[in-house]
Amino acid sequence: MGNSILRTDIPGLDLRRRGKVRDVYDVGDNLLIIATDRISAFDVVLPNPIPNKGFVLTALSLFWFDLLKDVVKNHLITARVEEYPEHLKQFQDQIEGRSMLVVKADVFPIECVARGYISGSGWKEYGKTGEVCGIKLPAGLRESDKLAEPIFTPSTKEETGHDINISENEVANRIGHEAMGRLKELTLAIYSKAAGYAIERGIIIADTKFEFGLKNGEIILIDEVLTPDSSRFWPWELYQAGRPQQSFDKQYVRDYLETLEWDKSPPGPELPRNVIERTSEKYLEAYRLLTGGDMEAPIANCGMGNAG
Numbered sequence: 001m002g003n004s005i006l007r008t009d010i011p012g013l014d015l016r017r018r019g020k021v022r023d024v025y026d027v028g029d030n031l032l033i034i035a036t037d038r039i040s041a042f043d044v045v046l047p048n049p050i051p052n053k054g055f056v057l058t059a060l061s062l063f064w065f066d067l068l069k070d071v072v073k074n075h076l077i078t079a080r081v082e083e084y085p086e087h088l089k090q091f092q093d094q095i096e097g098r099s100m101l102v103v104k105a106d107v108f109p110i111e112c113v114a115r116g117y118i119s120g121s122g123w124k125e126y127g128k129t130g131e132v133c134g135i136k137l138p139a140g141l142r143e144s145d146k147l148a149e150p151i152f153t154p155s156t157k158e159e160t161g162h163d164i165n166i167s168e169n170e171v172a173n174r175i176g177h178e179a180m181g182r183l184k185e186l187t188l189a190i191y192s193k194a195a196g197y198a199i200e201r202g203i204i205i206a207d208t209k210f211e212f213g214l215k216n217g218e219i220i221l222i223d224e225v226l227t228p229d230s231s232r233f234w235p236w237e238l239y240q241a242g243r244p245q246q247s248f249d250k251q252y253v254r255d256y257l258e259t260l261e262w263d264k265s266p267p268g269p270e271l272p273r274n275v276i277e278r279t280s281e282k283y284l285e286a287y288r289l290l291t292g293g294d295m296e297a298p299i300a301n302c303g304m305g306n307a308g
Helices: 053-067 086-095 120-129 168-175 177-199 251-257 273-291
Strands: 014-018 022-027 030-035 076-078 099-103 110-117 146-152 203-215 218-222 231-235
Touching (some): 053 099, 053 177, 110 177, 146 177
Antiparallel strands (some): 030 099, 110 146
């Protein structure tokens, strides 16, 4: 599938942003999004790549874009390098299988989070207030309990540190009531369809976050979608409410780092080989379970998107 990549270099293109995982380049009216194999924990990017991570993130996003296209349009133009602008093809070793050419959109400054189970920051907030993002929840919930129905729990988008949970009213103050209502509707509709699909394949989607943008006056789905980096995936067969769950993400990395005397500030420590390998296997396993495929040709069937 190619070499692991920590950092891309595409001369002649403006680097819009180098995030924790993605490098985003300006391509005129469009953007080139490249998923590297970087991994972060506790908001620190670690020095070791996780083999195949960028391929999994890209292939899963493409899979979900296709599955969800009847629910919401998305920003994908193509993920086939042969359909990219000619000058990009010389960088095939950096972009094949791990990149998407997408339309530019006016991004909403909100992380749209759907929760079907009480976990993570939602569990912490519930423990303090009995609420999540201003939504009153029943008393006596246990960690990882399934909620009676999925809830919309938006958050801010922070450049550094953790995003901050906010209420629907705060979202409406930032982007308007109509836009907030539509984002909530889309977030819950996408989550419900995806969660129903995943549970049949042995994966619980406990929660997930989406990003949306405006293109020609229409709200479209952007960025990555329903990956182990943006979602809490739990194996159904091991699920048991009342405790934290095993997950298909960087659990091995976080568990290892918690054994170290590290203050969780940069630079991050080197990861041992077994932690790197186990983490890579978890990402690949999530892809296999959700799609029924392998990673040999992750974008073979993904062509033009529906954003235009």
